Amino acid sequence: MEQNIIFIPIALAVLGLLFMLVKMSWVKKQPAGSDRMQFISKSIKEGALAFLNAEYRLLVVFAVIAAVLLFVVSQMVPSTSWMIVPAFICGAIFSALAGNIGMRIATDANARTAEAAKTSLPQALKVSFGGGTVMGLGVAGLAVLGLSLFFLFFLGQFIGTDPLNFYDEMTIVLEALAGFSLGAESIALFARVGGGIYTKAADVGADLVGKVEAGIPEDDPRNPATIADNVGDNVGDVAGMGADLFGSYVATVLAAMVLGNYVIRDMSLDIPFTDNFNNMGPILLPVVIAGVGILASIIGTFFVKIKNNDAKEAQVQKALDTGNWAAIILTLIASWFLIDWMLPDTMNMKFFGEGYKTIPSINVFWAACIGLAVGALISFVTAYYTSLGKKPVLDIVKNSSTGAATNIIAGLAVGMKSTFASVILFAAAIYGSYELAGFYGVALAASAMMATTAMQLAIDAFGPIADNAGGVAEMSELDPQVRERTDVLDSVGNTTAAVGKGFAIASAALTALALFAAYVTFTGIDGINIFRADVLAMLFVGGMIPVVFSAMAMKSVGKAAMEMVQEVRRQFREIPGIMEGTGTPEYAKCVDISTKAALKEMLLPGLLTIITPIIIGLVFGAEPLGGYMAGVCVSGVMWAIFQNNAGGAWDNAKKSFEAGVMINGEMTYKGSDAHKAAVTGDTVGDPFKDTSGPSMNILIKLTCLVGLVIAPILGNHGDVVMASETSSEEVYFIDAEGNKTILTEKQVEYLENGETSTIEGGENLKNKTETVVEMLKNENNDQVTANVTIIRTVEGVETTETKTFTGTEEEVRAQLKDVDGVKIKIKDKE
């Protein structure tokens, strides 16, 4: 059992995918309604697929170029295998597939939800949530399956039999696996940004001409942009979000695996680490937890149901919450047992600047609990700042009475203020989980947040399905009762979307930190010191990127929306009888405009994200790139929270007017001046919350992933001034900046054969260091003396260093672990 534990997540992933297929066929069997409904649904589906296909065609070009570059890198760097290339491609394909599955089921489910809403609200929830479930399980199942299979395959390829080489070999495995994550996250970036631009361009275009100029209601079939608007919901909120969470999920698990490998390294100082799980329990744990999370999510979905046909938002929300918490609690219980089973009772971990500490494995469980608790609290904070009827939204409503300017100022201030509690919580999560179990703890905290992704996504995705169902009902002119029922679902969907965003940014930020930690160790540098001017300069540059990225995304929406406006105006002008309902609008033209604009506009911010860290890494080296990554994370988290919450608050401030709000003792409704000011705020907030805000998650993760993948190239950066060989044959460089890089077996081979060409400044490599350790016991057998001699020849000066350590054997061994940065493995005499 223990030996083959990797098959557990594989089996659970397959189970998840099977359950998905069952659910999918159930949804498809539901009645799809009238011909009109089917036509609309089909139009939306076709538009969405057309966009995805166009997007994929463009991304194939990107993927091919990236794959070639990765191949070049893998040939240059001994610790990177060429197999990173197929992993990258599969990551990209799986990510696209996950988005595609979600979008297909969402477009299938919309008309069926509308049809079900004719019968009853519980049935409508069942169909729409069924669609969400398909998407959630598709994403989670593919992610776990892809990761596990590639891991299994790479294990066979790279792991040999000598336990002394395990760490280096596992590094190669995980470096190749990082390709899978990089592929997934790259696609996610383009999907999120492209989808975000698409949906908002269509939305703003449809509203500005349709609602404002022509005075026809939302989702009116006479509006040429209405199909594009509904397509937008699917490509942005469904496919974009699916790819986003697929990327997060994979990156989180990968980061935890990489840090698991460091746990193993830290525990292998005296003797190689062994356990019952092929000696890699800490690496496998996050994958197994992810697998169990799928099972827990499946169970959770059975709790999501309502009975009452007259249920209101609160009851629907409660049903979703019940399912969500069931999944979370089940995962948490399982994690307790898994951690107890898979990790050694105590673990030796190196804490930066504090040396080695012994950590009981249960600490990892507490770190996971911190992750969940902080995730839930951040969601709560998000909900507070963006919910109807709470102080921040009411404040914006109140400020709408004095015009658009005060509404905008109030909204901006809400978004800005909301960073306070979120960041404090987030900092507490970093601090707490690190104190408990180092960066492995941070990674597990993120993993715990992401473990029930299937359930989270099911809840997130049901919103846009219900929204679309409302659109289909409107366009097909169904009984208003149908629209009322879908509106109940839609309204709950808005809340879950806002809460989901809080969760997403928290988990993305923790994942980015775990990747950042992995990066530091991959490059072999000794931390990221911002007291270095180049690191500090790059911290500033990193801080600037999310700001400029957001500006680009916002401007793109504006440009694309303007094109849409002109097309809709043209159609109203040129197609006869369109307003009377006798002429048919050219829906496809609008879909086409959104598609082209989104694709064109997503390129520049996407490339900015990917290329900047590569340039900085190559020009300035590993540590400045680390500064850049930190800058992107810090600034990205602020701007994500600011934009998401400001946008969410503006949206709900506008919605408040629908039921009427009390301002200065007067009830104020839709159509009032205050409402118009609130609409202005909402329009500003739209790109904030649906385009630039959610892109921040991917921006920070992708930045760290790119860093991680190019890390091995950077490790050798700088002039090599000394190579040092310890008694254990471990060889490392200390470059001009004092950074240390541990060499791989392959590099040592080069070194020993005099083939130093691949290592910069290789001519100094023959300067070597010899280390001899002699350990003597005293007469009472209770004390030892270790004599360590280190002879170094560096640039003409030979130094002989002898150190004597006296104390109990345990104490001395502890001290010998790291003598002047030279790691010593004592080989006891037989």
Add this chain to the structure above:
Amino acid sequence: MEQNIIFIPIALAVLGLLFMLVKMSWVKKQPAGSDRMQFISKSIKEGALAFLNAEYRLLVVFAVIAAVLLFVVSQMVPSTSWMIVPAFICGAIFSALAGNIGMRIATDANARTAEAAKTSLPQALKVSFGGGTVMGLGVAGLAVLGLSLFFLFFLGQFIGTDPLNFYDEMTIVLEALAGFSLGAESIALFARVGGGIYTKAADVGADLVGKVEAGIPEDDPRNPATIADNVGDNVGDVAGMGADLFGSYVATVLAAMVLGNYVIRDMSLDIPFTDNFNNMGPILLPVVIAGVGILASIIGTFFVKIKNNDAKEAQVQKALDTGNWAAIILTLIASWFLIDWMLPDTMNMKFFGEGYKTIPSINVFWAACIGLAVGALISFVTAYYTSLGKKPVLDIVKNSSTGAATNIIAGLAVGMKSTFASVILFAAAIYGSYELAGFYGVALAASAMMATTAMQLAIDAFGPIADNAGGVAEMSELDPQVRERTDVLDSVGNTTAAVGKGFAIASAALTALALFAAYVTFTGIDGINIFRADVLAMLFVGGMIPVVFSAMAMKSVGKAAMEMVQEVRRQFREIPGIMEGTGTPEYAKCVDISTKAALKEMLLPGLLTIITPIIIGLVFGAEPLGGYMAGVCVSGVMWAIFQNNAGGAWDNAKKSFEAGVMINGEMTYKGSDAHKAAVTGDTVGDPFKDTSGPSMNILIKLTCLVGLVIAPILGNHGDVVMASETSSEEVYFIDAEGNKTILTEKQVEYLENGETSTIEGGENLKNKTETVVEMLKNENNDQVTANVTIIRTVEGVETTETKTFTGTEEEVRAQLKDVDGVKIKIKDKE
């Protein structure tokens, strides 16, 4: 001469102040116009003084509390003298005085400028720029005088005769001097924030009711808030800015002095540093440059004149530019000679992670040039993003045609995008000046930017004077030609204000970095490593502070403006004949409301700024506080640039409509829908550019200053596990986190007397390290062998470490400078 060089800046400061008095009496001798004009001018002056007095009363409370806390700190920390308290109080008083002088002359000059404008434009420029000159010289003269006198006084108090103690003693001098800077910067924060809230509350209040509701023009005497509005210009743009730049100026020079002390330390490894300037050339250089900058500014002011009575903005701008560049170039030429004269030809500097480097002193000059070049380029970027007729402003104008929402999005995007070039330039400045001359180079780059503060401020301050002159002209119903002439000056003033803001944030950020570098060395920590979870967590918390601070400042403006609106409405309602001009509005009530609101609202953000770093330092220690400081700087710079430029661009987008703009082929003017949208944008931008944006400068500087002042407390933070004594009697701690703190003489005294109570974890102090160095020459006399024995006893384990270094004597001596972090001074046998 060389020995008494400190008297040069003192003399130049006195010269500056004398010239100021001459200029002041000249301005006051100018005709002040009709009774009506004098009455208005007097009302503005009284309102402004009332605000300042109320503000000072409140700040006295703050200063007393802060002084008591500082006194407690000085008693706890051996390296901090109680004399930091009078320095702090004088810093606060000088800062207040600088603001006060500026505001008095500005309120004297406004009516006189209006009166002069009756005669000619050149005369109006002469009077208004004369007022600006008084302010500029007042600020610069007081800053240099205060710094120099305190420095001179502290030298006498703390510097003994033993050159070996020079560095430690100078640290005490500079730590006490930091009190002066802290006092200045604290007052600046409250003055800036309070003034910013005041001016915008009055402005928005006056506009909303006066212009929009009552339909009367700006500065109409019937508007009760009109005096408050003009008072606001003075307390915000004059007194606030004066205190701000006074603080920047002092902080910049101080930071450069502290880093000059490290240059001396780094050059004292073999033998104590000596030069002709009492062995402190590198410390004195920045003060002398500042003094010379005053002289250069005085000369520069003579170039500011126009001859043509029909001059347009371009000619006025050219006159100002000529004066400005004259001052800059003179300062630069003088700097070249001063650097050559005062610094040793080559300097040994320790570069973090790179060891010691030898730097030719001319590099310092190039660093200063980089500072000036980058400052000028950032001003240029700022001007591009905020100027009339340039693409960004035109883009906002274009987007105004589709409503307020698109105007807002475009403005936000302009502000966000403008961070790109500014941050790249700024990062280049850090990188370049550091590469040239380490952090001393960074500090000198900032000093060069700030050297001509007197001139900069003269140019900055003349704008609000001209603005007020226009107000006086309007309210006194003078000939429209007078208003036209003052409008020319006002318009130039708007441009110089925007450019000045770019310069201010660049210099503030560089100063903050220099303070940050000084902080790291003051605490004795070994850099700020963001690979530590606590440091990383605090980096995030620091990044959040500027965002929340900005939100608070913006909301405060909103709240205060609402109170003002209600008061103005009440007066219009209750005072009979007010609109007909027969009843007199109660101006004083409006002044009072703005005053109270500003004072109340400035407290919370002010305290947040000051208290947060103290809490973080005390709870988490020195390195996390460093992370916090870096977070505040990175995020503060982004939000400063974003808010200043967005606000400036919105303002000019609105102004564009005054002359008419072409939108989609149609000329559009004031009063159009597009113009209304632009007014909305400008209203959002007002608190951005006049309240929260400019506060960022002070926020980042003050954060670093607070850190610097509490640094000595933090240096001993953590458990002391080892004290190590070298052969040179230099004693340091290594705490649990591996940080090293060099002890002062006083601490060593405690240690030797067994009085360890002031040092945390003092019981381990008796663990000591003995170092013995023996150096032998070989027979040929060309090689030496140094045997170093270090015997350490740490927690029961005794280690003996012997190191042998062989090579030429020069090489070996170089290596001996730092053996395992133990600094060894070789005392050759007689």
